[in-house]
Amino acid sequence: MNGTAVHAAGTDAGQRRRYRLDRPELLAPAGNLEKLKFAVHYGADAVYIGGQSYGLRSNADNFSFEEMREGVEFAARYGAKVFVATNIYAHQEDLPGIADYLKQLESAGIAAIITADPAIVETAMTHAPGLEVHLSTQQSTMNWQAVKFWKEVGLPRVVLARETSMEEIREIKDRVDLELEVFIHGAMCSSVSGRCVLSNHFTDRDSNRGGCCQSCRWKYDLHQEHVPASDPGDHMFTMGSKDLCMIRHIPDLIEAGVDSFKIEGRMKSIHYVASVVSAYRQAIDAYMADPEGYALRPEWEEEIGKAANRPLNTGFFYSTPGASEHIYEPEEKPAPYDFAAIVRDYDPATGIAVVEQRSPFRPGTEIEFIGPGGRSFRQVAGPLADMDGASVDVARHPLQLLRIRTAEPVAPLDMMRKRIGTS
Amino acid sequence: MKTELLIAAGSISQIKAYIEAGASAVLIGDARFGARLPGSIAESELGEAVACAHALGAKAYIAAARLLRNHELPALPGYLRAVAEAGADAVVFGDPAVWMAAREAAPDMALHWNAEMTGTNSASASFWAKRGASRAVLARELNGEEIADFKRSVGFEVQVQVHGMTNIYYSQRNLLQSYMDYLGREASLMDLGPSEGRFLIESERPDERLPVYEDDSGTHVMSADDICLLEALPELLEAGVDSLYIEPLLKTEAYNVAVLRSYRQAIDAWHRDPGNFSFEEDWLDPIRELQDPGRELSFGFMYKEQVY
Numbered sequence: 001m002n003g004t005a006v007h008a009a010g011t012d013a014g015q016r017r018r019y020r021l022d023r024p025e026l027l028a029p030a031g032n033l034e035k036l037k038f039a040v041h042y043g044a045d046a047v048y049i050g051g052q053s054y055g056l057r058s059n060a061d062n063f064s065f066e067e068m069r070e071g072v073e074f075a076a077r078y079g080a081k082v083f084v085a086t087n088i089y090a091h092q093e094d095l096p097g098i099a100d101y102l103k104q105l106e107s108a109g110i111a112a113i114i115t116a117d118p119a120i121v122e123t124a125m126t127h128a129p130g131l132e133v134h135l136s137t138q139q140s141t142m143n144w145q146a147v148k149f150w151k152e153v154g155l156p157r158v159v160l161a162r163e164t165s166m167e168e169i170r171e172i173k174d175r176v177d178l179e180l181e182v183f184i185h186g187a188m189c190s191s192v193s194g195r196c197v198l199s200n201h202f203t204d205r206d207s208n209r210g211g212c213c214q215s216c217r218w219k220y221d222l223h224q225e226h227v228p229a230s231d232p233g234d235h236m237f238t239m240g241s242k243d244l245c246m247i248r249h250i251p252d253l254i255e256a257g258v259d260s261f262k263i264e265g266r267m268k269s270i271h272y273v274a275s276v277v278s279a280y281r282q283a284i285d286a287y288m289a290d291p292e293g294y295a296l297r298p299e300w301e302e303e304i305g306k307a308a309n310r311p312l313n314t315g316f317f318y319s320t321p322g323a324s325e326h327i328y329e330p331e332e333k334p335a336p337y338d339f340a341a342i343v344r345d346y347d348p349a350t351g352i353a354v355v356e357q358r359s360p361f362r363p364g365t366e367i368e369f370i371g372p373g374g375r376s377f378r379q380v381a382g383p384l385a386d387m388d389g390a391s392v393d394v395a396r397h398p399l400q401l402l403r404i405r406t407a408e409p410v411a412p413l414d415m416m417r418k419r420i421g422t423s
Numbered sequence: 424m425k426t427e428l429l430i431a432a433g434s435i436s437q438i439k440a441y442i443e444a445g446a447s448a449v450l451i452g453d454a455r456f457g458a459r460l461p462g463s464i465a466e467s468e469l470g471e472a473v474a475c476a477h478a479l480g481a482k483a484y485i486a487a488a489r490l491l492r493n494h495e496l497p498a499l500p501g502y503l504r505a506v507a508e509a510g511a512d513a514v515v516f517g518d519p520a521v522w523m524a525a526r527e528a529a530p531d532m533a534l535h536w537n538a539e540m541t542g543t544n545s546a547s548a549s550f551w552a553k554r555g556a557s558r559a560v561l562a563r564e565l566n567g568e569e570i571a572d573f574k575r576s577v578g579f580e581v582q583v584q585v586h587g588m589t590n591i592y593y594s595q596r597n598l599l600q601s602y603m604d605y606l607g608r609e610a611s612l613m614d615l616g617p618s619e620g621r622f623l624i625e626s627e628r629p630d631e632r633l634p635v636y637e638d639d640s641g642t643h644v645m646s647a648d649d650i651c652l653l654e655a656l657p658e659l660l661e662a663g664v665d666s667l668y669i670e671p672l673l674k675t676e677a678y679n680v681a682v683l684r685s686y687r688q689a690i691d692a693w694h695r696d697p698g699n700f701s702f703e704e705d706w707l708d709p710i711r712e713l714q715d716p717g718r719e720l721s722f723g724f725m726y727k728e729q730v731y
Contacts, residue, residue, distance in 0.1 A: 089543045091565070092572040119546030138541075143493050145520035161490075163595045168493050192490060192641075194541045195593040200564050201646060202625070204729050208540060211731030216592070218625055222602060222635070225620040230606060237602050237623065239594065239642075321596050323604035 433462020
């Protein structure tokens with residue numbers, strides 16, 4: 001068994017999740033093949049990934065075409081789709097390879113590209129007609145006339161700017177019949193996306209080609225009339241925003257006509273992606289099953305809280321962000337739970353699971369198992385054994401396979417986590 | 424065709440002063456639709472402003488390159504009709520909504536495409552040229568080779584900023600107001616507007632002052648240095664760049680006049696005899712004399728290689 005083998009696809013749980021257009025799509029980030037599998041298994045209807053070129057996450061371990069094909073095949077078993085972010089603003093030197101790259105994506109079975117540069121939009125429509133072209137948020141589309149323009153160009157979907165309010169989304173949807181995608185969760189540029197070249201100026205790294213070094217989160221002294229606006233000891237000025245979280249507002253989003261709910265975070269961990277996807281999956285499904293009887297469940301927010309590490313807010317949806325939507329104080333703290341292992345196998349006859357280690361734990365560690373759909377239970381870890389049956393005092397080796405008795409049944413791709421500070 | 428020397432102007436008296444100093448075109452408009460203008464010229468004054476420029480032999484372009492929200496759209500067709508009636512030479516747009524409105528309200532109006540930091544390649548400019556744009560405004564983050572390659576690849580006009588500060592960050596958040604609120608200080612929008620003494624200093628870069636201000640479209644952070652491509656003009660002119668833009672924001676009128684005079688002399692000298700053009704230090708001196716000592720004159724991205 002290797003690190004990315006997954007055995008749960010095609011199970012009953014998988015078969016139930018069908019991609020349907022009559023409910024909003026839950027779109028999740030996948031920084032690599034393993035994250036893709038988790039995102040899909042935990043309920044994403046579609047995932048977006050980065051390839052080797054033309055994407056804005058030059059530091060992420062982006063997909064090769066071979067990995068894309070494997071990802072597409074895996075996702076298809078769940079009825080899920082794979083999109084590729086080709087969201088840079090190209091320079092002259094980037095132009096020659098675009099057509100070939102897009103043709104490769106098309107032949108790898110990619111459903112859509114997410115792109116901002118009109119050069120890439122046009123090349124895709126001409127050379128890779130099998131790819132849907134979704135207009136990236138990097139185009140900063142925030143009004144209905146602009147959405148109508150892109151519809152006339154022939155695009156099936158626009159990802160709106162993060163500055164668009166709920167009321168504006170409603171008006172756009174009323175006036176233009178086009179798929180709308182909005183970010184509902186994750187980190188945000190505080191600038192209008194694409195309209196920031198702080199990295200270019202500070203470090204000669206091109207932010208609109210993936211070189212962003214998050215200078216908006218650095219600390220600055222604000223001077224007014226040549227003197228500092230703050231007193232000694234005050235926290236400094238920053239442009240850094242709290243993260244977006246719309247879990248409390250799913251009905252508003254669905255009723256406004258949002259077609260795709262997008263989670264940010266191709267650089268985030270498996271644990272983060274699976275937890276956040278799972279929470280939104282449950283909320284969307286609960287609403288779709290019974291809009292009248294829908295109520296926010298505290299477990300969903302708790303689940304997000306266990307993986308998130310920045311304070312949260314609702315961005316521009318209900319008002320322009322103000323003092324309490326920005327991070328002036330050192331608020332970033334590690335998530336309270338740490339990802340400890342992935343369940344690879346489970347024997348119902350013995351109640352013993354095989355888990356693959358992701359961070360150290362030992363007999364006595366307080367652990368929690370979670371699976372898709374909000375299934376979870378807590379227990380204290382009992383004795384551990386390796387695959388040869390030898391007793392293990394501490395699970396200290398990454399990717400090591402271990403046998404552990406679980407208090408309740410588990411399934412492959414369930415996650416095991418531990419409270420931070422316990423091991 | 425002689426290379427155009429373009430500057431933004433915020434009033435009729437600036438239009439006159441800048442054209443007399445050597446500008447062959449001015450960028451003007453109502454701040455409802457134009458971003459970071461040195462002053463707003465209302466819809467009702469556009470006729471007079473354009474006529475003033477024309478009488479002095481210069482062109483007048485209307486700045487309408489802001490990103491727009493739904494509630495700003497209804498005023499757009501009327502504005503574009505007024506612009507056409509005023510006899511303006513072109514409308515500068517970034518948001519496709521302006522293109523959509525112009526198609527209906529001012530179908531014969533020339534259009535210049537300006538997507539600020541995101542106007543980075545000739546193919547995306549060509550996308551807009553196919554839809555009627557006759558000029559592309561290039562991102563300030565392109566280097567000389569990229570500018571030349573861009574121009575070689577297209578049959579329409581290109582405009583490059585050659586002098587002044589550049590916008591390096593634009594947010595629709597009220598970041599200064601938010602910070603004042605966080606500190607518990609009173610602040611009116613006037614206290615947050617463009618001002619020489621209002622700037623940011625990043626912790627590890629104590630010598631760089633980044634002008635910052637807020638207006639009703641959000642927060643703008645500007646570069647710590649002023650581009651000055653006077654010495655690089657031959658490269659831009661040989662590449663066939665059609666319009667050279669001077670950014671007047673946060674400078675005195677006297678400074679902008681001095682800058683225009685110097686670029687005018689250099690452009691004229693090159694056009695008289697490109698083969699024997701030589702840069703004269705005298706052109707730089709009047710600019711240096713008025714230059715804020717806290718702001719470096721730099722080549723911007725002209726000779727830079729960026730990584731990502």
